[in-house]
Amino acid sequence: MELNWADQLWLVPAWPALGALLIGVVLPQRARSLATSAAIAVGAVALAFVTSLILLAHLLVAPEWLFERAYTTWIQAGDLNIPVGLRLDPLSATMCTMVSGVGLLIHIYSKGYMAHDEAPARFFAYLNLFTAMMLLLVLANNFALMFVGWEGVGLCSYLLIGFWHQKESANKAGLKAFLVNRIGDCGFILGCLLIFVVFGSLTFSEVLSPDAIHAAPPAMLLAIALLLFVGATGKSAQIPLYVWLPDAMEGPTPVSALIHAATMVTAGVYMVVRCAPLYSAVPQASAVVAWIGVLTALLAGLIALGQRDIKRVLAYSTISQLGYMFLACGVGAYVAAIFHVVTHAFFKACLFLGAGSVMHGTGDRTDITQMGGLAAHMPRTSRTFWIACLSIAGIAPLAGFFSKDEILYETFISTLPTARILWVLAMLTAFLTAFYMFRLFGLTFHGASRMPKREASHVHESPPVMTWPLIILAFLAMVGGFLLGWPYPHQCHLLGAFMADWRPPAEHGAEGGGASGGLPLMVLLAALSFAVAVTGSGLAFWLFSGPYRRVQEFERRLGTAQTAFSRKFWVDELYGYTVVGPLQSLGNWLGHFVDVRIVDGLVNGVGGACQMLGEGVRRLHASRVRFYAFVMLGGAVLVVAYMLRDLMF
Amino acid sequence: MVPTQWYLLLSAVLFGLGIIGVLVRRQAIVILMSIELMLNGANLLFVTMAREIGNLSGQVVVFFVVAVAAAEVAVGLSIIVRLFDNKGTVDVDEINLMKW
Numbered sequence: 001m002e003l004n005w006a007d008q009l010w011l012v013p014a015w016p017a018l019g020a021l022l023i024g025v026v027l028p029q030r031a032r033s034l035a036t037s038a039a040i041a042v043g044a045v046a047l048a049f050v051t052s053l054i055l056l057a058h059l060l061v062a063p064e065w066l067f068e069r070a071y072t073t074w075i076q077a078g079d080l081n082i083p084v085g086l087r088l089d090p091l092s093a094t095m096c097t098m099v100s101g102v103g104l105l106i107h108i109y110s111k112g113y114m115a116h117d118e119a120p121a122r123f124f125a126y127l128n129l130f131t132a133m134m135l136l137l138v139l140a141n142n143f144a145l146m147f148v149g150w151e152g153v154g155l156c157s158y159l160l161i162g163f164w165h166q167k168e169s170a171n172k173a174g175l176k177a178f179l180v181n182r183i184g185d186c187g188f189i190l191g192c193l194l195i196f197v198v199f200g201s202l203t204f205s206e207v208l209s210p211d212a213i214h215a216a217p218p219a220m221l222l223a224i225a226l227l228l229f230v231g232a233t234g235k236s237a238q239i240p241l242y243v244w245l246p247d248a249m250e251g252p253t254p255v256s257a258l259i260h261a262a263t264m265v266t267a268g269v270y271m272v273v274r275c276a277p278l279y280s281a282v283p284q285a286s287a288v289v290a291w292i293g294v295l296t297a298l299l300a301g302l303i304a305l306g307q308r309d310i311k312r313v314l315a316y317s318t319i320s321q322l323g324y325m326f327l328a329c330g331v332g333a334y335v336a337a338i339f340h341v342v343t344h345a346f347f348k349a350c351l352f353l354g355a356g357s358v359m360h361g362t363g364d365r366t367d368i369t370q371m372g373g374l375a376a377h378m379p380r381t382s383r384t385f386w387i388a389c390l391s392i393a394g395i396a397p398l399a400g401f402f403s404k405d406e407i408l409y410e411t412f413i414s415t416l417p418t419a420r421i422l423w424v425l426a427m428l429t430a431f432l433t434a435f436y437m438f439r440l441f442g443l444t445f446h447g448a449s450r451m452p453k454r455e456a457s458h459v460h461e462s463p464p465v466m467t468w469p470l471i472i473l474a475f476l477a478m479v480g481g482f483l484l485g486w487p488y489p490h491q492c493h494l495l496g497a498f499m500a501d502w503r504p505p506a507e508h509g510a511e512g513g514g515a516s517g518g519l520p521l522m523v524l525l526a527a528l529s530f531a532v533a534v535t536g537s538g539l540a541f542w543l544f545s546g547p548y549r550r551v552q553e554f555e556r557r558l559g560t561a562q563t564a565f566s567r568k569f570w571v572d573e574l575y576g577y578t579v580v581g582p583l584q585s586l587g588n589w590l591g592h593f594v595d596v597r598i599v600d601g602l603v604n605g606v607g608g609a610c611q612m613l614g615e616g617v618r619r620l621h622a623s624r625v626r627f628y629a630f631v632m633l634g635g636a637v638l639v640v641a642y643m644l645r646d647l648m649f
Numbered sequence: 650m651v652p653t654q655w656y657l658l659l660s661a662v663l664f665g666l667g668i669i670g671v672l673v674r675r676q677a678i679v680i681l682m683s684i685e686l687m688l689n690g691a692n693l694l695f696v697t698m699a700r701e702i703g704n705l706s707g708q709v710v711v712f713f714v715v716a717v718a719a720a721e722v723a724v725g726l727s728i729i730v731r732l733f734d735n736k737g738t739v740d741v742d743e744i745n746l747m748k749w
Binding site for chain 1: 672675746
């Protein structure tokens, strides 16, 4: 019997789910060693990766690029019918392959990184569960099932940020991530409810069809788009809900690489791209998305300049790059957004794993001002980190250049009224990106070593199980953009052809690059962005890889600005005063006054009154029989008097 | 022939003496006897009124009362005996175990 692969979609999320179940539940306590749990986890993700590759191949030869299967009904209530259905189309196939592929490399790397940890089985079970949830999120064919994955990855993110639960800061960071995400999820749920009210369905194919959107009232569409975007700002760390992501770096580094750089945080971008027909129909919402994106990119880029923790620089860089993706969504360049998601997954995973390798080799050191000169000791980590830096900075012909340049170009030619301002801000951010990345690179790997002599001699390169994923990711960060973005220039490249449904209609962007500006403009803009990237990286490398005195001089000259960057523009403090503080005071007031005085007072008051009444009444029962008899007589007299009242009066 | 009012007066006096006995005496046996006195006062009233109205039902009720009173005395006396066994006294003021 021939296997119909399109029916086997469910296998993709099922493999890692099975892995999580095996490691976390079935495996007996004694067998939960690093080797066993890592083997199961890596095997499960590898199977998921292979399955998604096979499915991708089948999808490409299918007449219509869409596999949609509803396996069973999940909820059936009145008009509401939610199937457990999966959908593989070019968008979800791209995400699915990327998630399982990058996830596989990070799982392999984790085996080396978590070698000295006490609970590797718990770690791998969570990691597998996360992968399953993420795959469910991208494969779901309706908003409700997508929300299951959405919450699932949020839960795993919480569990993994707080993985080292003996550290108080890790617990707090996990809680912060969870709570901030709740705000976003609230918007997402409200958006879903409104979708059901307006469209009477939650299935993508019914909600996102052009006819349905055309028939819906525009005000409702705007509300839905904005509410869903609130959800995206939570999950994808955009203004105003980005504050959880830097703190999430408390988790183990592979977690930061997998969840907080490559996959989960792109869920918001994926969702907006999935709802592309909706967002294209409401230009106001698109403008909001674009502006939030570009402002986040700029703000996070500035903050990254002042951070001294290697992982925090990368975290702010992630926020900044996510801002780029939303900018792309906002200007209607959905293909460019997904392109950047994919290339970003390559180079940012490489950067994070490189940072993990640095921490591994230096004994969990994270302060880059205390590093320097590591290149000599860690050649592989240093070289792969360098390639990833070049890639994210946008230097041709590495992956980051292609995707970022496409976003910049699409922004420049977009029909949004403020397109040029957006473009200028995005260019500025491109400069900042190159600058802070090479600041990080220079301070960490070059210049004179600023570590204590004794520790500096212990620095060592990580084992092959960690460096090989780095090398593969660096290779992808090198050629990924070139392969997917070929033939250059934009629009008609490989990914664009694959995701033809998501390409902007003619009036939005330029079909085939012909309509607005054409090839000369494209080349001019590309040269400009290349020049900006080279200037930024060159300047930063000269500044930060030289003598440390030069760095100090530079930071002194920046003065107040440097303080603002390193204190993250006091946003955490602002939220503390305006939101967290008042809420905590309210909670304290409710807990210490309303609950203790009013609620408890009421309950205790009723009890007290009954007790006092009883205290008084029990005096009658003094066990004096003759007194009882006397009262009885009195009662009898009263009854008789009542019966005879007519005679007496 | 003795007028009816005298019978009524006698029955009231008997009943009142019974009440006073129940309220002021402390020996359980005397209280029981006082209750008998009250019952007899009531019986006398029943008989008197039966003759006055010319209806025999009142006299029938008296038979019932006498029968029930006999049973009541039997039960009451056995309670008093048990009381004496347990407490060594039949003073009702000493029977105060049910105090809070």
